[in-house]
Amino acid sequence: MNAEKLHIRAAELADVDALTAMANQPGVRHGTLRLPHTPRALFERRLAAGSGRHLLVGEIRDADDALRVVAHGALVLRTGRMAHVGEVTLFVHDDHTARGFGNAILGALIDLADNWLGLRRLELDVNTDNVAAIGLYRRHGFEVEGTKRGDVMRAGELVDTHVMGRLRDAPARVPQ
Numbered sequence: 001m002n003a004e005k006l007h008i009r010a011a012e013l014a015d016v017d018a019l020t021a022m023a024n025q026p027g028v029r030h031g032t033l034r035l036p037h038t039p040r041a042l043f044e045r046r047l048a049a050g051s052g053r054h055l056l057v058g059e060i061r062d063a064d065d066a067l068r069v070v071a072h073g074a075l076v077l078r079t080g081r082m083a084h085v086g087e088v089t090l091f092v093h094d095d096h097t098a099r100g101f102g103n104a105i106l107g108a109l110i111d112l113a114d115n116w117l118g119l120r121r122l123e124l125d126v127n128t129d130n131v132a133a134i135g136l137y138r139r140h141g142f143e144v145e146g147t148k149r150g151d152v153m154r155a156g157e158l159v160d161t162h163v164m165g166r167l168r169d170a171p172a173r174v175p176q
């Protein structure tokens with residue numbers, strides 16, 4: 001794991017351009033639900049939406065000592081009788097993957113969920129061929145709970161997705 005420090009903070013309106021640029025990168029699009037030509041308005045809306053959605057960014061210092069956004073994570077809160085549940089999404093800049101930044105952003109989302117919001121369950125959908133993301137989620141205690149066949153359209157093909165969940169304080173599951 002690279003020891004480079006990722007500075008994590010709440011996303012701001014000033015981050016919209018950086019988030020939009022990352023969302024339009026081929027690697028991010030491949031692993032997420034982003035369409036080609038994702039507009040700025042997507043992140044403007046999300047940042048304006050207020051409570052119920054916690055948006056984080058991770059920054060590193062570039063060669064000019066300027067801070068540069070290279071990672072993004074979101075925690076979307078369910079409501080009503082699912083108010084104990086949050087959905088997690090994240091992506092890392094295509095040029096900065098495999099350097100520990102996804103790990104850091106996911107750790108921050110889990111700390112927020114567990115220790116500050118008191119959530120009991122985190123969940124997400126992930127393409128079954130996204131080995132890096134599945135490895136990352138497993139490492140943080142997520143388990144595959146099911147598989148949806150042909151769930152997502154990607155570049156003209158249907159892709160299966162896993163539903164993954166992490167139940168806080170869950171009793172150990174008996175292997176089947």
Ligand SMILES: CC(C)(COP(=O)(O)OP(=O)(O)OC[C@H]1O[C@@H](n2cnc3c(N)ncnc32)[C@H](O)[C@@H]1OP(=O)(O)O)[C@@H](O)C(=O)NCCC(=O)NCCS
Pocket residue numbers: 001027028029030031032090091092093096097098099100101102103104124125126127130131132133135136137139
């Ligand atoms: C998936 C993604 C978020 C992972 O972030 P990352 O910064 O590249 O990953 P990290 O460097 O933090 O690696 C963390 C862990 O992920 C796992 N991992 C990373 N790359 C892996 C690979 N190629 N194969 C298997 N596991 C891998 C490992 O468990 C790793 O832990 P380690 O330190 O023990 O090796 C990032 O690659 C990404 O944004 N991809 C495109 C968008 C996307 O797929 N988002 C997720 C949607 S569900």
